[in-house]
Amino acid sequence: MADIINFPDESKRLLESANKKMQNQDYLAAKKDFEQLYQQNPTYTYAKKLVRVLQYLDDYTQALALANEHFNAFINDADGFVRYFHLLLLDTQFLTAHKLLFYEKKQDQFSALKEELTQLENAQSLLSDDLKMAKSRHLASLDKMQQPIAPKDWQELIKGISLSDFLMICQKYLKNAQNPFIPPKLVEELVKDGATEEVIIDDKKVDLSELPLPEDAEVLDKTIAVIEEEVQDNPQLEALIISEVKAHFALLYPFLPDKKYARDWAQSYILEYKAMFGEDISTGQLDNYAKIQEKKKKIRQIYQKLG
Numbered sequence: 001m002a003d004i005i006n007f008p009d010e011s012k013r014l015l016e017s018a019n020k021k022m023q024n025q026d027y028l029a030a031k032k033d034f035e036q037l038y039q040q041n042p043t044y045t046y047a048k049k050l051v052r053v054l055q056y057l058d059d060y061t062q063a064l065a066l067a068n069e070h071f072n073a074f075i076n077d078a079d080g081f082v083r084y085f086h087l088l089l090l091d092t093q094f095l096t097a098h099k100l101l102f103y104e105k106k107q108d109q110f111s112a113l114k115e116e117l118t119q120l121e122n123a124q125s126l127l128s129d130d131l132k133m134a135k136s137r138h139l140a141s142l143d144k145m146q147q148p149i150a151p152k153d154w155q156e157l158i159k160g161i162s163l164s165d166f167l168m169i170c171q172k173y174l175k176n177a178q179n180p181f182i183p184p185k186l187v188e189e190l191v192k193d194g195a196t197e198e199v200i201i202d203d204k205k206v207d208l209s210e211l212p213l214p215e216d217a218e219v220l221d222k223t224i225a226v227i228e229e230e231v232q233d234n235p236q237l238e239a240l241i242i243s244e245v246k247a248h249f250a251l252l253y254p255f256l257p258d259k260k261y262a263r264d265w266a267q268s269y270i271l272e273y274k275a276m277f278g279e280d281i282s283t284g285q286l287d288n289y290a291k292i293q294e295k296k297k298k299i300r301q302i303y304q305k306l307g
Helices: 010-023 027-040 044-056 060-069 071-075 078-090 094-103 110-126 129-143 151-158 163-174 182-192 218-230 235-252 259-276 283-287 290-304
Strands: 198-201 204-207
Touching: 010 027, 010 044, 027 044, 044 060, 044 071, 044 078, 060 071, 060 078, 071 078, 078 094, 078 110, 094 110, 094 163, 094 182, 110 163, 129 151, 129 163, 129 182, 163 182, 163 198, 182 198, 182 235, 218 235, 218 259, 235 259, 235 290, 259 283, 259 290, 283 290
Parallel strands: none
Antiparallel strands: 198 204
């Protein structure tokens, strides 16, 4: 009677083949095997292996795109975190690397990774005069457009530049910025990157170290809480108001209202929207919020120009 031969299943065969090709540094061939494995079973385990071979092939863009599909898994795995961080450095995404370290300081290797980033940025800064000029010109051209920065332009602006150089460019630009959509985005980026210096906007000093992110601002939370409480019986109205509040506060950043005025801001929106929906609201009620109404009018005019 013939012996029964147990052939390994397809996944096991592919994995053994891919690992052997990796050992032999045949990365293109290994990539094909790992891609097939990942297509059959798109788990973090196979994603991590495919990201590794893509890194060896210097395809950092595709490696990061795949890693981002499993972002939480990479960030919560010590090995994966370090690989993801190194991919950002290899792809010269220094600002994104700063954001990653700023929010993941608990990592055991934080100090070593921070030092690695610092050394790379220092080397980059020594050779970056032309780059800084190009970024400054790009920012100046975006300033003239008087509209939000498109994702592609934003990525072009923040990629390949160190935090210190980006800060310097922002400090220079913000003093005379004309596009109302750009200062809030630049300041938010600097805060996310962990910058602690000062910038000047509209002749006002802004200490980045003391700024919350827009979505974490207490005044926004309090304003939304009042709206939710007052308009809870009308979900449609509540959603419309909160959407506009968030859009307005995004444009006001970093000069958000004091949290003690949160209720006033909320009431001004509630009264306006109730009037639009046919409720009898007297002019005098809104007159109590004249200064707020004037600010809202200016913000709405900015958004209306977008068409």
